[in-house]
Amino acid sequence: MLYFIGLGLGDAKDITVKGLEIVKQCSRVYLEAYTSILTVGKDALEEYYGRELLLADRDMVEQEADEILKGADVSDVAFLVVGDPFGATTHSDLVLRAVNAGIQYRVIHNASIMNAVGCCGLQLYNFGETVSIVFWTDTWRPESFYDKIKKNRDLGMHTLCLLDIKVKEQSMENLMRGRKIYEPPRFMTVSQAAEQLLEIVQNRRERGDDLAISEETICVGLARVGAEDQVIRAGTLRQLASCDLGGPLHSMIVTGHLHPLEVDMLRLSAATPDALQDLRMTDSSTYTS
Amino acid sequence: MLYFIGLGLGDAKDITVKGLEIVKQCSRVYLEAYTSILTVGKDALEEYYGRELLLADRDMVEQEADEILKGADVSDVAFLVVGDPFGATTHSDLVLRAVNAGIQYRVIHNASIMNAVGCCGLQLYNFGETVSIVFWTDTWRPESFYDKIKKNRDLGMHTLCLLDIKVKEQSMENLMRGRKIYEPPRFMTVSQAAEQLLEIVQNRRERGDDLAISEETICVGLARVGAEDQVIRAGTLRQLASCDLGGPLHSMIVTGHLHPLEVDMLRLSAATPDALQDLRMTDSSTYTS
Numbered sequence: 001m002l003y004f005i006g007l008g009l010g011d012a013k014d015i016t017v018k019g020l021e022i023v024k025q026c027s028r029v030y031l032e033a034y035t036s037i038l039t040v041g042k043d044a045l046e047e048y049y050g051r052e053l054l055l056a057d058r059d060m061v062e063q064e065a066d067e068i069l070k071g072a073d074v075s076d077v078a079f080l081v082v083g084d085p086f087g088a089t090t091h092s093d094l095v096l097r098a099v100n101a102g103i104q105y106r107v108i109h110n111a112s113i114m115n116a117v118g119c120c121g122l123q124l125y126n127f128g129e130t131v132s133i134v135f136w137t138d139t140w141r142p143e144s145f146y147d148k149i150k151k152n153r154d155l156g157m158h159t160l161c162l163l164d165i166k167v168k169e170q171s172m173e174n175l176m177r178g179r180k181i182y183e184p185p186r187f188m189t190v191s192q193a194a195e196q197l198l199e200i201v202q203n204r205r206e207r208g209d210d211l212a213i214s215e216e217t218i219c220v221g222l223a224r225v226g227a228e229d230q231v232i233r234a235g236t237l238r239q240l241a242s243c244d245l246g247g248p249l250h251s252m253i254v255t256g257h258l259h260p261l262e263v264d265m266l267r268l269s270a271a272t273p274d275a276l277q278d279l280r281m282t283d284s285s286t287y288t289s
Numbered sequence: 290m291l292y293f294i295g296l297g298l299g300d301a302k303d304i305t306v307k308g309l310e311i312v313k314q315c316s317r318v319y320l321e322a323y324t325s326i327l328t329v330g331k332d333a334l335e336e337y338y339g340r341e342l343l344l345a346d347r348d349m350v351e352q353e354a355d356e357i358l359k360g361a362d363v364s365d366v367a368f369l370v371v372g373d374p375f376g377a378t379t380h381s382d383l384v385l386r387a388v389n390a391g392i393q394y395r396v397i398h399n400a401s402i403m404n405a406v407g408c409c410g411l412q413l414y415n416f417g418e419t420v421s422i423v424f425w426t427d428t429w430r431p432e433s434f435y436d437k438i439k440k441n442r443d444l445g446m447h448t449l450c451l452l453d454i455k456v457k458e459q460s461m462e463n464l465m466r467g468r469k470i471y472e473p474p475r476f477m478t479v480s481q482a483a484e485q486l487l488e489i490v491q492n493r494r495e496r497g498d499d500l501a502i503s504e505e506t507i508c509v510g511l512a513r514v515g516a517e518d519q520v521i522r523a524g525t526l527r528q529l530a531s532c533d534l535g536g537p538l539h540s541m542i543v544t545g546h547l548h549p550l551e552v553d554m555l556r557l558s559a560a561t562p563d564a565l566q567d568l569r570m571t572d573s574s575t576y577t578s
Contacts, residue, residue, distance in 0.1 A: 008305060009398060016399070017309055018302035084400055086407030092554050095410070099557060109298060109405040109515050110305070111373055111398030114413050118375030119396050121384070124403050125421075129446055130414035151444060157418055226398050265381050268388060 002069065002098045003078045004085035006110025009226030011040045012048035019108040023049050026078040030056040030068055032091075033167075045080075053080070057168060065097050072103045087112030113251055116225050117160055120232050121265020122253060128157030133193045133252070134164045135186070146200045149254050150212035156257030163188035163250050187248035190221035190233070194241035194252065201237075213237065213254060218276065220253040220266065221245050235271030243271060291361045291387045293374035295399025298515030300329045301337035308397040312338050315367040319345040319357055321380075322456075334369075342369070346457060354386050361392045376401030402540055405514050406449055409521050410554020411542060417446030422482045422541070423453045424475070435489045438543050439501035445546030452477035452539050476537035479510035479522070483530035483541065490526075502526065502543060507565065509542040509555065510534050524560030532560060 003022050008014030015023070023029055031042060031053040046053050056068060056079070068079065085091055085107055098105050118124045129152060131145040145161065152159045166186040174181045201213055215238040223231040223245035231245045240252065258266070263276065270276045292311050297303030304312070312318055320331060320342040335342050345357060345368070357368065374380055374396055387394045407413045418441060420434040434450065441448045455475040463470045490502055504527040512520040512534035520534045529541065547555075552565065559565045 006400065010307070013307040013310070014305050014398075016297060016303050016305050018299070020306055021302070084404050084407065086410075087404055087413060092410055092550050095557075096553055107405075107408050107515075109303075109400030109408070111295065111400060112404045114407075115373050115376055115401045115404035116396075116398040118373065118403075119398070121375075121381055124376060125419035125451075127419075128417050129444070130416075132414075155418070155440060162414075226396075261381050264385055268384075 001076050002072045002094075002103050002105040003076065003108060004091060004095075004105065005078055005080050005108040006084040006087070006112065007045075007080055007082050008110040009083060009113065009116055010224075011227065012045050014110065014226065015049075016108060016110060019110070020049065022076070022108065023051055023078050023080070025076060026051075027071065027075040028054060029078045029080065030054045032061065032079060032081045033057050061091075061094060065094055068094070069098055069101055069103055072098065073101070083112030084110050084114070087114050111226060113162065113225060113249075114160070117222065117251065117253065119225065119230075120220050120222060120234070120253065120269065122158050122220070122255065122262050123259065126156075126158055126256065126259070126262075127160055128152030128155060128256070130160045130162060132162045132164070133188065133196060135166065135188060135192075136196055143200050143203070146197065146204070146213070153212045153254070153256050158256045159254045161193060161252040161254065163190070163193050163252065165249070188250065190223065190240055190245050190250045190252050191243055193250070194219065194221075194237055197237060197254075198241055218255045218258065218266070220255065220269075222251045222253070223247070224249065225251070232269040233271050234266040234269050235275040239271045239275060290365050291358065291383075291392050291394040292365065292367045292397060293380060293384075293394060294367055294369050294397040295373040295376070295401065296334075296369055296371050297399040298372060298402065298405055299513075300516065301334050303399070303515065304338075305397060305399060308399070309338065311365070311397065312340055312367055312369070314365065315340075316360065316364040317343060318367045318369065319343045321350065321368065321370045322346050350380075350383060354383055357383070358387055358390055358392055361387065362390070372401030373399050373403070376403050400515060402451065402514060402538075403449070406511065406540065406542065408514065408519075409509050409511060409523070409542065409558065411447050411509070411544065411551050412548065415445075415447055415545065415548070415551075416449055417441030417444060417545070419449045419451060421451045421453070422477065422485060424455065424477060424481075425485055432489050432492070435486065435493070435502070442501045442543070442545050447545045448543045450482060450541040450543065452479070452482050452541065454538070477539065479512065479529055479534050479539045479541050480532055482539070483508065483510075483526055486526060486543075487530055507544045507547065507555070509544065509558075511540045511542070512536070513538065514540065521558040522560050523555040523558050524564040528560045528564060 005019040029051050033055045129148055131148045133145050149159045169183040216236045219237050219240050221233040221240045233243055267276050294308040318340050322344045418437055420437045422434050438448045458472040505525045508526050508529050510522040510529045522532055556565050
């Protein structure tokens with residue numbers, strides 16, 4: 001049996017009791033290491049689980065999947081994923097390979113950012129399509145996520161923005177020389193995401209577009225959701241551009257139509273005491289009681 | 290401290306290790322009992338946790354919240370919720386009451402249907418607004434969820450449909466006589482939801498509406514997600530109307546634009562061997578490679 005086990009969002013103890021029991025009895029345990037990170041590292045997990053963990057990076061899962069699946073038809077193998085195994089990144093490819101090889105699989109679910117984000121007080125069923133915001137470079141500055149946010153806002157929906165993670169990046173020089181030397185991981189902050197969004201707003205304004213978002217649109221910044229030191233900050237897009245929410249991972253929400261109860265909840269994490277005080281007046285386009 | 294602890298979707302062991310530790314050390318432990326059910330009952334949870342659980346039904350949470358909050362400023366109280374505390378139903382009201390009473394709160398997240406639904410192979414970030422399908426009566430047959438599904442499909446998005454749960458219903462006679470006698474709980478099946486949707490499709494066709502959904506639209510039925518006996522069935526809306534997925538809880542997805550990898554995953558749970566074989570031909574409006 002191949003077990004896909006979600007680890008949740010915080011630390012080693014966010015695994016479910018069922019998941020932990022399975023980890024302890026599997027013959028091999030892989031830790032997916034390319035789409036997300038826990039706030040604790042591999043060592044802490046190994047110590048708590050009492051098991052050696054084999055790191056499975058993107059290359060391995062894509063090119064050496066047979067290695068992961070080996071023997072899973074006669075013994076138990078676990079594949080650990082931060083969050084839920086079918087959260088922001090799915091592992092459909094590995095599932096299909098297992099099924100084709102006659103290997104049964106089972107999923108042990110857990111929280112992922114896709115549902116835990118509800119902790120900020122916005123209702124999950126009022127979210128539209130989730131978008132990803134990628135790091136811009138000098139030559140690549142995609143704006144497509146703005147258009148998706150606009151579509152959601154036109155329907156009154158909130159938008160969860162997953163922020164870019166760069167792990168195992170190679171510098172151009174190392175890439176060209178074929179040297180497997182990697183840059184330190186990078187994680188987009190709420191501030192960086194808000195800055196990029198503000199720049200798009202400015203571009204669209206100059207083009208004379210009908211604006212779906214402005215500097216005053218209410219957004220929510222989230223850092224380390226589910227961890228002890230989780231931070232939630234609600235404020236205008238402009239306010240979030242200058243906030244510092246600390247270490248990774250960060251996510252951001254661009255709100256749509258706000259229900260009064262949602263406003264009350266957002267006030268608990270307002271960026272400044274008066275940030276959401278007069279929401280009715282400052283952002284009436286997105287708020288109707 | 291008031292702890293909101295998600296129990297996940299399956300059985301007693303789907304609580305997280307962290308959640309279980311907190312349950313064991315709290316002075317009182319409430320079990321929210323009105324928006325969902327676990328596949329195991331209160332007794333099984335009490336036995337596994339080694340704790341007495343106080344049932345908190347809707348009346349209690351809404352009218353006797355002070356009872357739940359009592360002493361939570363000086364000792365620890367746990368409020369257990371099936372799925373995630375901020376999943377399909379949120380507990381914002383209780384959070385706000387706690388904060389107003391100067392009580393700190395913390396959330397221990399877990400899987401909910403809102404993210405675990407990814408196990409069928411459809412990508413979570415391709416879902417639009419979530420809808421609820423309610424039991425129709427002779428005189429109340431709302432069709433508004435159809436219009437939301439249509440909006441999602443127009444954008445190529447999938448729609449998660451949460452199906453109605455009726456607990457603590459009173460018959461008209463008992464209600465009028467003020468007798469607190471309740472009907473047995475009822476849970477909408479995928480088949481019932483599909484039947485209601487088919488009737489709306491027929492109504493709209495007769496009105497000459499532009500149809501967003503037809504009898505051949507690919508849908509996914511899910512039962513007891515996360516439990517040992519979970520069932521996923523992918524097929525046309527017509528096929529799902531006559532399927533029997535067993536006991537509660539059920540959910541249904543109306544697909545939007547399907548990515549080839551999503552089609553491959555859905556084939557693993559096809560209602561009939563050829564149900565999705567020629568998806569390209571039977572439902573080309575929702576599928577582009």
